[in-house]
Amino acid sequence: MGANIKVTIWNEHRHELSNEKVAAIYPNGIHTAIAEGLEGASSVKFALLDDPQHGLTDEVLNDTDVLIWWGHMAHHEVQDEIVEKVYNRVIKGMGLIVLHSGHFSKIFKKLMGTSCDLKWREADDKERLWVVNPAHPIVEGIGPYFELPKEEMYGEHFDIPAPDELVLISWFEGGEVFRSGCIYNRGAGKVFYFRPGHETYPTYYDANVRKVISNAVKWAAPVNRELPVYGNSKPLETISEK
Amino acid sequence: MGANIKVTIWNEHRHELSNEKVAAIYPNGIHTAIAEGLEGASSVKFALLDDPQHGLTDEVLNDTDVLIWWGHMAHHEVQDEIVEKVYNRVIKGMGLIVLHSGHFSKIFKKLMGTSCDLKWREADDKERLWVVNPAHPIVEGIGPYFELPKEEMYGEHFDIPAPDELVLISWFEGGEVFRSGCIYNRGAGKVFYFRPGHETYPTYYDANVRKVISNAVKWAAPVNRELPVYGNSKPLETISEK
Amino acid sequence: MGANIKVTIWNEHRHELSNEKVAAIYPNGIHTAIAEGLEGASSVKFALLDDPQHGLTDEVLNDTDVLIWWGHMAHHEVQDEIVEKVYNRVIKGMGLIVLHSGHFSKIFKKLMGTSCDLKWREADDKERLWVVNPAHPIVEGIGPYFELPKEEMYGEHFDIPAPDELVLISWFEGGEVFRSGCIYNRGAGKVFYFRPGHETYPTYYDANVRKVISNAVKWAAPVNRELPVYGNSKPLETISEK
Amino acid sequence: MGANIKVTIWNEHRHELSNEKVAAIYPNGIHTAIAEGLEGASSVKFALLDDPQHGLTDEVLNDTDVLIWWGHMAHHEVQDEIVEKVYNRVIKGMGLIVLHSGHFSKIFKKLMGTSCDLKWREADDKERLWVVNPAHPIVEGIGPYFELPKEEMYGEHFDIPAPDELVLISWFEGGEVFRSGCIYNRGAGKVFYFRPGHETYPTYYDANVRKVISNAVKWAAPVNRELPVYGNSKPLETISEK
Structure with missing residues (x-):
């Protein structure tokens, strides 16, 4: 784990081309800003x-080894066949980091x-994102909390399975809370959902956001072992009653 | 919770009609045997x-209120549209108990x-099924373990998310183990996967198996509350009156 | 489960006798106010x-069957021998509901x-307490959130083990969040930590707080089964290698 | 994480001095055998x-950085003051790997x-130890299962809190199962319980056992961040600049 991690950043890349405000913040696309901070x-890639x-x-x-996913307005345009391929790679060990509005992505x-x-x-x-699991490598180098001065609000109830590990909880000025850093194992793959990153704010230039994503990439890299084998299986032992 | 629970038992009901051995064990169908023990x-229904x-x-x-699901050889014949309806009902609070080969059902x-x-x-x-969570209502009345003299073996790795609560682990004569009683929350609904019940064994006449299913029905009944509301949301009052 | 639950409410009962403000809110003690809402x-008792x-x-x-615990200024006066007895009862199935400043109690x-x-x-x-697990019986009858107009703030990091199930997260006016409804199994016993209830506020007269505590009592009641047996154990089977 | 990990192996070191069979297997102590495999x-140290x-x-x-603990017959001789020091170090980030009969250690x-x-x-x-979480770094390089030809049996119910992550389940010839690889976070520290290692068997020379312990050391090393701050806390800025 750790030493040699190949990352692919997937980006919808539509807001940047169609919305002047977004284009001004991310002139080379959200994917480029994420890559610069990694x-x-x-x-x-x-x-x-x-x-x-x-x-x-x-x-x-x-x-x-680890796929980062940002999408929002065009989730429905992602072909089911490609979703299936990404899914199979996750089950077989590829790490997946889903950002912000990716909560509604097909994958x-x-x-x-x-x-x-x-x-x-x-x-x-x-x-304001509060660390609730101080032992987790995803918050290495992160203080007790960090702030984003302006963001889109996401509030509970967030209809997800209870995370295998909950790392961050957000407080919002308007009165809501949100489970913002959520960890899941799926098959041999690790999944991290990380809330921040609305396209109209410069969130992916923030040092703490970049640190969390970098930590998550290291954490989500595949473990080096044979994949499980499934199906019909001969007995390993025979039992007699005493 | 508890007092008034409407159960529907869904059964594929194919093995009983096509296999003499199964028909001899479950002449009126697996669903009827489950109902008799409930x-x-x-x-x-x-x-x-x-x-x-x-x-x-x-x-x-x-x-x-609670749907029990047994299927095996014809999972692919279940229409996607019906699966979607069952899924939506679970997310909105209906309990779901998935039995044995239902692990491969679409739902x-x-x-x-x-x-x-x-x-x-x-x-x-x-x-031999061992209780690993003695505090859980699903094992009310169940001893430290119970045995089924002959069953199909299911062995790890079982490719499921880590259960929200793990209640039973099976030991098999041939050398395997299996997470046999697994609890999940999904939306407002509760899901219980319970391993035993291959069609060629009289498992659904077993007193312990019947007790676990009956307990699970009571546990999985919907909680009486309004469903969560999602979507665009105005800010809330954020200041106390001082 | 459910029908016949014997509750004991334990209260330190010192603030009410020494602080006029608290005495005015809880003239008969916090324990009496909790009992009235149950x-x-x-x-x-x-x-x-x-x-x-x-x-x-x-x-x-x-x-x-279920012990409710409120303590604050005199945790150190609780004798270790009594703590040990309470602990043993929890491990053997007694439910325990720990309120507010009871987070620092010995038990x-x-x-x-x-x-x-x-x-x-x-x-x-x-x-403002947000429901994050809409399927849990502890939030039966509770809306998406409920508010307490004035309370003591408790903020993260709260140094607890990750709850087996997290049910409520609090938002505070001053900028913090807190895991306010936390579920644990310990041995055959169920434990619920519920945050609200500072002695200088009339929190235990609040309808939602009372509803949560009443739900928790029903949820925490012991499951009717034999306790686990530990120690030296004879083999159940004998193995021969094929 | 990872690059520079200082390990201390704590061993009771009594069986090796008093029991000829154990001395023959571990002539330089269990701690030395563990160290050789690390x-x-x-x-x-x-x-x-x-x-x-x-x-x-x-x-x-x-x-x-990571403390490994093996003890059995003399748990009661470990001074409470030292236990308290070890405990405080775990809460502040030191990893702890508890082996076999260490399940009954004070710490x-x-x-x-x-x-x-x-x-x-x-x-x-x-x-036979089965991997149930193929995504976890603690089972890097480990196959679907591994076997120890002779060991002491440990069986359920094991009275522990539900692990934050369950990685290994043991099957025993005599008919039992056991949660053998259990992960917990406690404060800023990580804890791993690993079952095998009775003193009368050469378990700590086994390649798979050594691999799991080595993986666990890497996983349990402290995360590099400031410790949480607790206590009285002023309100934070709650308004964005608009």
């Missing part, structure tokens, strides 16, 4: 919705088994 | 794969978000 | 710090295995 | 029960908050 990856096969060819997926809903619905508000709320 | 339900809409009309589903895989694959063997293994 | 108990054996004689403990710290420390502030913060 | 530590302060002086503890019971009791038998049972 530490600990041995290589970083980009894959975009409008690339052939959304950029997620077999070659790319098989050469990816996240498929891995969670719930609606992944939530409350939301675009009103420049201050967000 | 305590604590105020009403019990049956729904079968070959009924119109698989017996799961809106009327039936809306009038069901269970959709709720889990994993492959739900496992090892298996039909070789008359003895199974 | 639904679903078949009997309610009181036990106070200054009673002989703190009111927790063997007779009382053995006749208690809660012993059951948690952590420091149970937290941040706090007495400044009339508004508290 | 990969990934930058330094390894030993601390023994009969050393002054059991070898766990402030200097040693403050210079330890493990204190961290768990339960009796930690179990069933046991010394009868040369075959043990």
Whole structure:
């Protein structure tokens, strides 16, 4: 684990092309800002919705240790066939980091088994993310909390399965709370949902956000072991009654 | 909770009609044997794969507090539209008890978000189910363990999310272990996976198996509260009157 | 489960006797206010710090299904021998509901295995408690959230083990969050930590607080089964290698 | 995390001196055999029960990233004051790996908050440990299962809190199962309980056992961050600049 991690950043990349405010913040795309902040990856590739096969060819997926996912307005345009391929890679060990509005992506809903619905508000709320699991490597180097001066609000109830480990809880100026850093194992793969990152705010330039994503990449890298074998299986022992 | 629970038992009901050995054990179908052993339900309905809409009309589903599911050889024949309706009812509070080979049903895989694959063997293994959570209401009246003299073996790795609560672990004569009583919350609904019940054994006449299913029905009944509201949300009052 | 639940409410009962403000709110003690709001108990006893054996004689403990605990300024005066007795009863199935400043009680710290420390502030913060597990019986009849207009603030990091199930998260006016409804199994016993209830506020007259405590009493009642047996154990089977 | 891990192995070291069979297997002590199998530590120290302060002086503890603990017949001889020091170091981030009969050590019971009791038998049972969480770094390089030809049996019910993550389940020849690889966070520290290692068997020479312990050391190393701050706390800025 750790030393040699190949990352692919998937981005919908539509808001940046159609909305001047977003384009001003992320002139080279959200994926580029995330990549600039990433530490600990041995290589970083980009894959975009409008690339052939959304950029997620077999070659790319098989050469990816950790996939980062940002999507929002075009979840429905992601082909089911590609979702299935990403899903199979996660079950076989690829790490997956789902950001912000990716909560409603096909891949996240498929891995969670719930609606992944939530409350939301675009009103420049201050967000403060509190660390509730100080032992977890995903918060290495992070203080007791960190703040984002303006963000979209996401509020409970967030319809997810109870996380295997809950690492961060957000406080919002408008009166809500949210489980903002959620860990899941799925098959041989690790999944991290991380809330911040609305397209109209410069969140992916924030040092704490970048640190959490970098930590998550290291944590989510595949464990080096044979995959489980399933199916019909001969007995290992025979029993006699005493 | 508890007093008035409407149960629907869904059964594929194919093995009983096509296999003499199974027909001899369950002449009136697995669903009937389960119903005979059920305590604590105020009403019990049956729904079968070959009924119109698989017996799961809106009327039936809306009038069901807890759905019990047995399927095996014809998972693929269950229409996606019906699966979607069952899924929506679970998220909105209906309890779901998935039995044995139902691990590969469309509804269970959709709720889990994993492959739900496992090892298996039909070789008359003895199974011994150990209670690992003595505080849980699902094992009320159950001893430290109970035995099934002959059963199909299911072995780890079982590709499920880590259960919210793990209640039973099976030991098998041939050398395997299995997480046999697994609890999940999904939305406002409760899900219980219970391993035993291969069609060629009289498992659903076993007193302990019946007790666990009866306990699970009481535990899985919906909690009486308004459903969560999602979507765009105004800020709340954030200041106390001082 | 459920029908016949004997509750004992333990109260330190010192603030009410020494502080005029508290005496005005709880003239008959916090324990009486909790008892008045309790639904679903078949009997309610009181036990106070200054009673002989703190009111927790063997007779009382053995006749208690669920123990509610409120303490604050005199945790250190609770005798270790009595704590040990309460602990043994929990491991053997007695439910325990720990309220507010009881987070620092000897019994809660012993059951948690952590420091149970937290941040706090007495400044009339508004508290809003959000339901994050809509399937749990402890929030039956509770809306998406409920508010307490003024309360002591408790903030993260709260040094507890990750709850087996997290049911409520608090938002505070001053900028903090807190895991306010936390569920644990310990041995055959169920434990619920519920945050609200500072002695200078009329919190135990609040309808939602009373509903949560009443629900918790029903949930925490012991499951009717034999206790686990430990120690030296003969083999159940004999193995031969095939 | 990872690169520079200082390990201390604590061993009771009594069986090896008083029992010829054990002395023949572990002539230089169990601690030496564990140390020989350890990969990934930058330094390894030993601390023994009969050393002054059991070898766990402030200097040693403050210079330890991960503490491995083996004890059995003399748990009661470990001074409470030293247990308290080890406990405080775990809460502040030191990793702790508790082996086999260490389940009944003072430090493990204190961290768990339960009796930690179990069933046991010394009868040369075959043990087979199954991986139930294929995504966890503690099973890197481990196959679907591994076997120990003869071991002491430990059986359920094991009176521990539900593990934060369950990694291994044991099958025993005599008919029992056991949760054999259990993960807990406590404060800023990580705790791993690993079942195998009865003193009369050469278990700590087994390649798989050594691999699991080495993986656990890497996983349990402290995360590099400031410790949480507790106590009285002023309100934070609650309004974004608009």
